[in-house]
Amino acid sequence: MKDKILIIDDDVDLVETNRAFLSLKGYQVCCAYNGREGLEVMRREKPDLVILDVMMTDVGEGFEVAREIRKDSDIKDTPVLMLTSVNQEHGFNLTVGPDDTWNPVDCFLEKPVTHSQLYDKVVEMLNKVKQ
Amino acid sequence: MKIENGKILVVDDEKGMREGIRRILEIQGHKVDTTDSGALGIQKGIATEYDIYFIDLKMPDIEGTQVLREIKLMYPEAICVIVTAYASIDTAVETTRMGAYQYIPKPFEPDELQILVHRALERRWYILEARRLREEQAKHLLEVAHEQSRMRTIINALDDGILIINQEGQAVLFNPGFLKLLDINQEISIGEPVLEILPTALRDQIKEIFSGKGSVNAIKQEITIHPPAKLVVMANTTPVMGKKGELLGVVSVLRDISELKKIDIIRSQFVDMAAHELKSPLTAVQGYLELVVDKTLGDEPDLYDSYLKRSLDRTKSLVNLINDLLNITRLEAGKVRRELNRQNIKELIIDRLNFFKNDISERALKVNVDIDSNLCVDADRDDLLRLFTQIIANAVRYNKPNGQVNITGRQNTHYVKIDFQDTGLGIKKEEQDRLFEDFFRAKNEFTRNITGTGLGLTIAKKIVDAYAGKIKVESEYQKGSTFSVYLPFAKQNNFTIKNSP
Numbered sequence: 001m002k003d004k005i006l007i008i009d010d011d012v013d014l015v016e017t018n019r020a021f022l023s024l025k026g027y028q029v030c031c032a033y034n035g036r037e038g039l040e041v042m043r044r045e046k047p048d049l050v051i052l053d054v055m056m057t058d059v060g061e062g063f064e065v066a067r068e069i070r071k072d073s074d075i076k077d078t079p080v081l082m083l084t085s086v087n088q089e090h091g092f093n094l095t096v097g098p099d100d101t102w103n104p105v106d107c108f109l110e111k112p113v114t115h116s117q118l119y120d121k122v123v124e125m126l127n128k129v130k131q
Numbered sequence: 132m133k134i135e136n137g138k139i140l141v142v143d144d145e146k147g148m149r150e151g152i153r154r155i156l157e158i159q160g161h162k163v164d165t166t167d168s169g170a171l172g173i174q175k176g177i178a179t180e181y182d183i184y185f186i187d188l189k190m191p192d193i194e195g196t197q198v199l200r201e202i203k204l205m206y207p208e209a210i211c212v213i214v215t216a217y218a219s220i221d222t223a224v225e226t227t228r229m230g231a232y233q234y235i236p237k238p239f240e241p242d243e244l245q246i247l248v249h250r251a252l253e254r255r256w257y258i259l260e261a262r263r264l265r266e267e268q269a270k271h272l273l274e275v276a277h278e279q280s281r282m283r284t285i286i287n288a289l290d291d292g293i294l295i296i297n298q299e300g301q302a303v304l305f306n307p308g309f310l311k312l313l314d315i316n317q318e319i320s321i322g323e324p325v326l327e328i329l330p331t332a333l334r335d336q337i338k339e340i341f342s343g344k345g346s347v348n349a350i351k352q353e354i355t356i357h358p359p360a361k362l363v364v365m366a367n368t369t370p371v372m373g374k375k376g377e378l379l380g381v382v383s384v385l386r387d388i389s390e391l392k393k394i395d396i397i398r399s400q401f402v403d404m405a406a407h408e409l410k411s412p413l414t415a416v417q418g419y420l421e422l423v424v425d426k427t428l429g430d431e432p433d434l435y436d437s438y439l440k441r442s443l444d445r446t447k448s449l450v451n452l453i454n455d456l457l458n459i460t461r462l463e464a465g466k467v468r469r470e471l472n473r474q475n476i477k478e479l480i481i482d483r484l485n486f487f488k489n490d491i492s493e494r495a496l497k498v499n500v501d502i503d504s505n506l507c508v509d510a511d512r513d514d515l516l517r518l519f520t521q522i523i524a525n526a527v528r529y530n531k532p533n534g535q536v537n538i539t540g541r542q543n544t545h546y547v548k549i550d551f552q553d554t555g556l557g558i559k560k561e562e563q564d565r566l567f568e569d570f571f572r573a574k575n576e577f578t579r580n581i582t583g584t585g586l587g588l589t590i591a592k593k594i595v596d597a598y599a600g601k602i603k604v605e606s607e608y609q610k611g612s613t614f615s616v617y618l619p620f621a622k623q624n625n626f627t628i629k630n631s632p
Contacts, residue, residue, distance in 0.1 A: 011411045012579050013441055017418025024427055033579060054407070083414075085407035112414035115421050 003126055004028040004045060008038035008065060009053035009083070018051065021115045022122070035065040042075050049126055051118075052105065054084045070104045079125045080105040083113060132260075133253040134182055137161045142172030142198055143187035143214060148237065152185060155241045156248060169193025173201045180206050182255045183248065186231075188215035188222065196229060203230040208258045210251050292364075292385035295371065296337060300326040303380060312364055312385045313356060330354055333383060336368045340381045343370070353388070363392045404570045405456055408585065412445040412452070448582040455586040458517070459569075462593040469511040469597075473621055476540050476549060477502040479512075483519045490527045494534065502540030507621040508547050510598060518594045521587040522614050526553040528581050529612075546600070546617040553613075558606040566604060567592045591616075 005027045009015045012033070019029045030045050032038035035055065042050065050069070054062035062082060070076050082105040109121060139161050143149045149165040156163050164181070166172045169190045176184055176198070184202055188195035199211050213226045213234035223234055232251060235243070286293055292309030296302060302325045310319075313333075319325060326334050332354040340347050349369040356362040368383040419438040422428060428435075477500065484491070484498060491498060508515070526536045534554040541548050556577045558566060565571045570585035572578065588602075595602045598618055606612035 010574055011415060013415030013445060014411060014418065016441075017415060017422060017438075020422055020428060021418070033576075034574060085403075085410035111410040112417045115418065115427075 002026060002028045003048040004030065005049045005051060005122065006030050006032065006038065006042055006045065006047035007051045008032045008035065008055075008062075009051075010034055010055050010061075011053065014053065014083075017115075018118065021119070025119060027122075035061045035068075038065055039068055039072075042069065042078070043072070046075065047078060048129065049122060050078055050080045051122075052080055052082050054082060066105050079107075079129055081107045081109065081121060081125060083109055083111055085111045133249065133256045134259075135160065135252075137182040137248065137252045137255070138179075139163045139183045139185065139248070140172070140176055140181040141165045141185040142169065142176065142190075142195075143185065144168060144190045145187065148187070148214065152244065155244055159245065159248070161248070169195070169198050172198045176202045176209075177205045180209065182210065183232075183251050184209055184211040185214050186211055188213055188226075188234075189217065196226065199226065199229055199231055208262065210255050210258075212247065212251065290387070292383075294325070294383045294385075295380060296325060296383075297380040298341065298378065300324050300337075309383075309385060312362065312387060314362075330356060333366050333368070333385075336366060337381050337383065340368055340370050341378070344378055354385075361389070362387060363389045401569060408452060408570055409449065412449045416442045416445050416449075444582055448584065452584040452586070455584045455590060458590050459586060459593065462590070462597070469514065471509045471511060473507050474510050474512055474515055475504070476506045476508065476515075476547065477504050479515050479519055480523075480538055480540075480549075483516065483523050486520065487523055487527050491536075494527065494530055494532050496527065496530055496533070497535045499535070499537045500539075502538065502549070503542070506540045506542060506547060508598075508618045509621045510618065514594050514597070518591050518616070521591040522551050522616065524583075524587060525614070526551050526555065526612075528583065529553065529578065530555040534611075542620055543617075545619065547620045549616045549618075551614045551616075552611065554611040557608040557610050557612055558604070559608045563604060563606060567602075 005022055007015050007018050007022075007029060008031075009018075010033055015031045015033065019031055022029050030041055030047065032041045038050075038052070041047075052062050052065055066080055066082065069078060069080060107121060107125060109117065137156075139152075139156055141149050141152050141163060143152075143165070144167050146167070149167065153163040153165060164175065166175050169192045172186065172190075173193070184199075186195045186198050186202075190198075195213060195215070199213065202209050202211060207230070210232040211230065213222070213231045214237060215222055215234060216237040226234055232254070233247065235247060286304070286306045289306055289308050292312040293304070293306045294302065294309045295304040301322050302319055303321065305319065305325075309315075313330060315328060317328070319328070326337065329337070332352065336350045336352060339350060347370065349367060351365065351367045354364045354366050356364055365386045365388045366383055367386075368381050370381055371379045373379045419442045423435045423438050480500060480502060484500070523536070523538075530536065530553050535552075536554075537550070537552040539550045539552075541550075556573075556575075558573050559575075562571075562573050566573075567588050569589050571588075572583055572585040592602055595616060595618070600619060601615075601617040603615045603617075604612060605615075
């Protein structure tokens, strides 16, 4: 069966390009345009991987979603690939522990991301889960 | 050095002598006063200070020695010359002991007198000069004392904290600002060791300067002090060097930079947001172009066309965003040069509606303008155009097909009020408060395809604020919004307040 990928992003065009590309690569793709919708779709569709935008305009929405995912036992093991616009190293002080700045994602990619970069990362992450 | 024109008093009961001395000395340009008795001599001699006193020793009323004593009492530095017909060693000793400068025996030659006066005036000059220097020094000392207390007052009044420590780590000087910034409540007296009560970071700074023995010039460092309130202090510690280059102590100046820090954080958040907002459209454009260029999706000309069109839209919005960012930066930097002129509101609104002509006809919107053609404000034309652009853009873009835009302008008591009412998507109650935040955009299934920078209302508010105006919004989700702009009216508005119809 095809792997299922959920894209959560408030930018319609980013969702569209990634959707078009990943569908073509043979994935089953579903989309959500905000955090709340994203969690709903996730619980319903149980995707194999989530591509999550940091969604800066709704202060920390992307981070909130990541934390919610990890709290929900049904979906907490889903690998999360976060797209950021600010290099994590100097942009955020992120920690791996469950505190205020906890951001439990598996991987960051800094925008702009080319399709091949995204594809490589998606393949890598999905393989890791299967092992 | 000597006094050229002396002031001289002659006290002598013998007229010939008085007049003789006067004649000789006046020729030389001196000013000579005379009295013919001891009593008058004392009176006159005390009333003003003369450079030289000639005092006859034997006078019928009062002895010359008595006159000398009185004058010396008043002016200890007075130069008194005793004139006497009874010259004797005893008299000489006696009068000199009483402070006479010299004595001259009668009769004397004019030359003798002139030489005496010459020397006496020389001496007088030195006396006066010494007195002047003494007075000057006294005055200077007074000034120094005054200066010290003034410096102390200034240092105490400073907001910045100042601490001076000697090499032994004892407080040499500090001000209330220092105690307040470091939240030190205990009493400290001058000469007391203070290093231990300082925050570690500051103590380390001071120790580093001491261990550098003057080779370290200055250390500047941010120190966070808490509790009670989280305070960020810029501590600047510099060595105090002696004349021979030896290290005497250190001076630390502390400045509260908490507010600047807050601004710093806000600014870097703004930069993060701006980066995000710039990268998102870029990523979208890049994604579309990759799909089109690589023909990834096969032969789909219509789809590719729509991708290209969307890329173009996003590119335009990027340009808008950059312009908006620059506008905001300019507005914030206070660098805007405003030319205040009388601006006609209706004319500007019509101008802007023309600008949005295509968008308006695309959505088949009905626009009503009800503004008195005399309604004016004093403002910069570009500011008002920018302001109306942002508000009309929202009224048009977030409207529904076949919707309405009603623009009304009224003069209130203090303000010109312009309402922009639309029948658009409206704003949810919980989102209304955030409407004027940087980059905020109302997000729901209806607004998803509307492009915008999220900075339009930020700019509108900044412009309105710059004119001490107001911008308010009333909105009902799904029904529409009314944005009201209040601007101070032009002072000589040739417009009479009408009762509203």
